[in-house]
Amino acid sequence: MDYKETLLMPKTEFPMRGNLPNKEPKRQEKWDSEKLYEKVLKRTEGRPLFVLHDGPPYANGDLHIGHALNKILKDFITRYKSMTGYHAPYVPGWDTHGLPIEAALTKNKKIDRKKMTIAEFRQKCAEYAMGQLNNQRTQFKQLGVRGDWDNPYITLTKDYESAQIKVFGEMAKKGYIYKGLKPVYWSPSSESALAEAEIEYQDKRSPSIYVAFDVTDGKDVIENGSKIIIWTTTPWTIPANLGISLHPELNYVVVQVNGEKFVLAEALLEEVSKELEWENVEVVKTFKGEEADRVVAKHPFYERESLVMLGDHVTTDAGTGCVHTAPGHGEDDFYISKRYGLEVLCPVDEKGVFTEQAPGFEGMFYDKANKEITEKLEEVGALLKLTFITHSYPHDWRTKKPTIFRATAQWFASIKDFRQDILNEIKEVNWYPSWGETRLYNMVRDREDWCISRQRTWGVPIPVFYGEDGTPIITDETIEHVSNLFAEHGSNVWFEREAKDLLPEGFTSEHSPNGKFTKETDIMDVWFDSGSSHEGVLTQREGHRRPADVYLEGSDQYRGWFNSSLSTSVAVTGKAPYKNIVSHGFVLDGNGRKMSKSLGNVILPSKVLKQLGADILRLWVASVDYQADVRISDDILKQTSESYRKIRNTFRFMLANLSDFNPETDRVAESDMQEVDRYMLHRLQALVKDVRDSYERFEFSPIFHRIHNFCADDLSSFYLDFAKDILYIEAKDNARRRSIQTGYYEILTTLVKLLTPIIPHTAEEVWEHIPGVEEESVQLTDIPEPRVVAGFEGLEEKWNHFMLIRDDVLKALEEARNEKVIGKSLEAKITVVPKDEQTKEVLNEIQDVHQLLIVSEAVVADSSEQGKEYRYVDIAVEKHTGETCDRCWVSSDTVGNNENHPTLCTRCADVVEEHYTN
8 A cells, every 4th residue: 555645744725935925915905804903902992001102204205114114113012912901002193294395395396386375385285295195004004014094193184283282372371482582403405493303413514714803902801902713613603703702710821922912721722823833832821711701802804892701601622712602693602692781693594695784795605605704804814724624513304404503583492491390201201222211311401492483384383473562472262262273174274364363253462452463474393293192192082091101213203203292291291191112223224334325225115015025024123123223135134034934834834734633622631741742832831921021021033033943943843843753653633643733733823823913914824724713813812821831840840951962862963974874863773871860860751752852763771882972961873773664764673563564663554554454
């Protein structure tokens, strides 16, 4: 007879190849049509609520790999929570206002902005944003991210804008909102003020100049005609100079060089002498900075004074210790000049062009004026030295062009008024990674005011009215009325109606005796938009709450969304809007470089999905230490694919060996299972504990590595390997066979559940092939908790020691193979000599040792002349002298003992005669 027919070979329709790019879209369609997300929420109703609040990506352009990393990480968390005892809704969001959308439409040749009203242009912006949003929504869903995609929160919707106005009003009521003239980051390329969160630093080449200011009234401290030296890298600010700042506690010197007297800080004399190539320097006087208070110098080329002032901001890190002070172009400059009663001079307009307040330079762009101003300084004899330096300089994060400091009237949120409350709340939050706490704490500690006004069109208007005398009007009544108007009509109503029609009916104010009002035309910083989501989403959405359990975003959001959300929430409620902050790094290429089109190293999620599938991309996310910067490349994705294949094939092998297993009738009671099977279940419980602990800590790479290693080492190299000799060879209902299948069944269902949050498409596919599962989807199950395996008490040490002995045997077999003693391990007979009592006891207690070690015979002896020494045992490996059984491939001295089946060993002959012979 054909003995192959008597083997119980693995059978399954679960394919070896995932074919993910083709299968995943169909599975996603099925999830949609069957409303799986809604079913998940229905199943978990009544459980404790877990809220991961989505930070809104900007609705512009296709997704990049950073978007994918972010959304997939969030999906891991919400899926895990819904399978471990929580009700975990996920509402995605979008940030839809701001300059990039304005710019995109302005460049659109089909749109003539000049022929449109502001309201009409804003409507076009809204339509564009929604188109971009729909595109991104489709791409996010293709990643397998589960959520309420039909009802996201969007910062341009009426309900959201209405809630944002309430946040603004509440902050205003507490006195945190004010309008003031002050230097702010200004972007000439955007023609708008910027907040610190919108600044990024890039290298810039700038002129570096030393300039002499002639003293005209030295107050008997400095001789008239002496020259105070300042140093600056912004020559264009010299026309705005109104003073020179010295530190009151520093020592300053008057030095004589080449017949002229110069003033500078004593600590910088050596450095400046070198820079200016001075020789024969003579110090003629030393004085403290405070002695020179209100000394008067002359502006280098304008007929006006430059006042010497005292300020603690002056340092000796660089320069001369005498700081050029232009109150219209620097924060420190502004405050010290205000203290001395100087007017603010800002001769640069919103485009960065000089006005008539800078005679001789009007109409010039500030940066181009550097050369003209330097030449003017040289012409009047005030320029001592000009060089060029490359230094880190603030740029507009959207246009990537340099910013300037420019004094303008802006709306501010006074962070300093409730800064301590924010700092206290930072300490109450859990931070992943822990350094996030220090990072945000330091940012807030050093923050004074937040400039929240923008001179743009596309955004939420600042809901402020002005009286006839110019006084801003913000009252509970006006805020509530505007909020209600926005809830009904959207914020476009602000631009469609006159001020009087936006005010409550019959509204009067002492600031407008004639009943005439105007309205603010600035919009709010987009960070105020997204930073209000704790009100617009967490408190407004059914099934949500403030604080959220988790905010998870990129590390750039410490200065962005984490920061603005915290500021507005503490201002309004006194509490942080989140319990846990999780941040991730940036995605770099395989060489650790930033991705850019010019380098040709960009990897798009859409491309990965088409070539490999979403589950490969998701597995990559799970494999990296995302809290630092991470790398991705074709080679890295190839390695991820190999790991996926290992896991998939492990699933396939177990499925194939469960084809004749019915868990209802064939399951073996745990206490009756073979010890090795209970050992594997015990190992499984340790895995479950580790994986659940890692999920709880938002650490996913240990999960990936732990499960991958379990599949490769515990299963493929051991449990799945030796078990073939039982699963294929023994009779269908053999007790040992059913014991192994019982073990496989629990291991398979557990592993699939553990991996469902990470590779849901594959997990679902496996689930469809597992016999006897009741739930229609693995997503409608719970991840098991670790438990004690029945009847395994006190056996762990024994089996762990056996696995160490096995390591010795594997080494010995490998050496024997290399020496051509044996080919396959089943050709081997081994003689094992224990070195200690524990090893001897373990080997004598465990049954079928030869089977577990995949050799044809294993003899435990007291000694062996041929034995080689290993850690726990001496081992002699020889080729087995018996014949190879045609059915089980084991070499055995019993082959030929059965006349009816002369090519079979006794075990196989018995199985065949009992079950396969008529």
